[in-house]
Amino acid sequence: MQGKVILYITLLLFVSSTCFAKNYYVDPVKGNDQYPGTNPSLPFQNLEKLTSLQIHPGDSILLSSGVIFYGSLELKNVKGRNSQPIVVSTYNADGTKAEEKALIKAHGKLNGILLENCSFVELENLQISAEADGMPTVNKNQMCCGILVKTSKVDQYAHIYLKNLHVENIFYEKKGFQRGAKEVKTANGSQNYGWGIRFINSLEGASIEDIKIQDCLVENVAHTGIKFTSKTSKYGLRNISVENNKVIETGGPGIQMSGVEHVIVRNNIVDKSGSSDDTRKWGRGSGLWTWGSNDVLIEKNRFVNANGPGDSAGAHIDFNCSNIILQYNFSANNAGGFCEILGNNYNCAYRYNISVNDGYRVKGEKNAFQEGKVFWLSGYNGKRKRKGPFNSYFYNNTIFVKKGIHAKIAIDKAASGVLIANNIFCIQGESSAVLGDQYNPEKAGKSQIKNVVFRNNMYLKAENWPREIPIQDESAIYANPKFKNPGGSQVSDYLPMNSKKLKNKGIQIQKIPGDTIGLLPGLELNHDILGNKITGMPDLGAIEIR
DSSP: OHHHHHHHHHHHHHHHHHHTOOEEEEOTTTOOTTSOSSBTTBOBOOGGGGGGSOOOTTOEEEEETTSEEESOEEEESOBOOSSSOEEEEEEOTTSSBOSSOEEEEOTTSSEEEEEESOBSEEEESEEEEEEOTTOOOSSTTOOEEEEEEEOSSOSEEEEEEEESOEEEEEESSOTTOOOOTTGGGSSSOSSOOEEEEEEEEOSTTOEEEEEEEESOEEEEESSOSEEEEEOSSSOOEEEEEEESOEEEEESSOSEEEESEEEEEEESOEEESTTOOSSTTSOOOOOSEEEESOEEEEEESOEEEOOOOSSOOBSEEEOSSOEEEEEESOEEESOSSEEEEEOTTOEEEEEESOEEESOOOOOTTSTTOOSOOEEEEEOOOBTBSOOOOOEEEEEESOEEEEOTTSOEEEEEOTTOEEEEEESOEEEEOSOEEEOOOOSSSOOOOOOOOOOSEEEEOOEESSGGGSOTTSSSOOSSOEEOOOOBSSTTOSSGGGGOBOOHHHHTTOSOOOOOOTTOSOOOTTOSOOSBOTTSOBOOSSOOSSSSOOO
């Protein structure tokens, strides 16, 4: 009998919460915090009022569209349900859903929006700017974020969706603040910065799963545009989708992830990462990079114009990762380079990508402390002995480097397990082998590389792959691919017209000798970068010739 009563009460509470989900309206012009806030004609006035409410599953927080909200929206310990998420969005004067965004201007605040210990929360159709304006610094790592999602209690959190948001102008320091010349040489920046969208889980035993960032624009921030950080022994941020976003003019990387697992990064545009157009910016950063992460698929993105005296590749795989795959991406004009796989990485791949004029940076010029490299396998993994990378797959990529750019290639002698096949290296100018230069630079010496599959690649000329590199192509093909429009900025510009030399000239990709894993999604792809079906033996490069 007692069990039936408990069940009845539970069902009653569930039905009550379902039937009485509320909309809370906020308008800084027409509102008043003494109003009930549940009617669009009697809205609250200030975002701070929302912190005093008991938000229940199915409730919505609706901001008046087309107006400016001064302040910060903070939601702590707020949890919806799978079928009843808590939605933060916008509304028109009549209470209907609005297309025009509301603007949260969090000047003098550390965050535009803070979600702390939250689950089943969705943010949509908002514009956020946040400038802390040099507020008193509590610690050197204090930061300002457009959107910050974090944990402070051990629990399993889930379902944080960010959709159709515009995050811009995020800075910690006041305008005119000048960073010292040495700051850009620190590993990730050591001062106070502004960040676009940040997810942080630093609690052992806590996790955040089911994260989506879709159709957002992040631009003009002091450091990273979209960043995931988990400092736990296990992957504390999991099942993540980052799709159809634009990340522009970030002072640091465009997208960065550490301690994540099961991630898809698809159809994003990252342009001008590592920007130095504001003295408050860091001035260095790859379009995307991973660290300490597992099972990340990075596909159909556009990484262009990365800047900086170090790093600043289109997209690179930093150390301690496994099963990171970059495929179907377009990478162009990135100072640091195209392919970069650092140490203690396992079973990572670049396949069916196009690289244009990547790696043009010259060490010693314009304060550059690291060579740009079109291709780099590095054993660097922090202060430890150089190790790996292990089982690196690099196949069916198209690389074009115009005359006037000196292409550089580095392969660490600590690497083990390398497959380089079916690529086109069309390098019009000079090429040379260089030592991988990181904070703990590689030293010259006899190669120890084992388990190498290196064959059936096309080169514009023999010098494209220097003889000094420790591994060499067993069956090189020398010819001009005759691209449709070499130097162009679209994937279709790199359709090769030299059918005789490329059609069916590739090899079927198999596991590297000694590798029992291969690549998690499989080694064979059914389509090329343009979606053309791959028939017969693979062609050379990223585009199949029809």
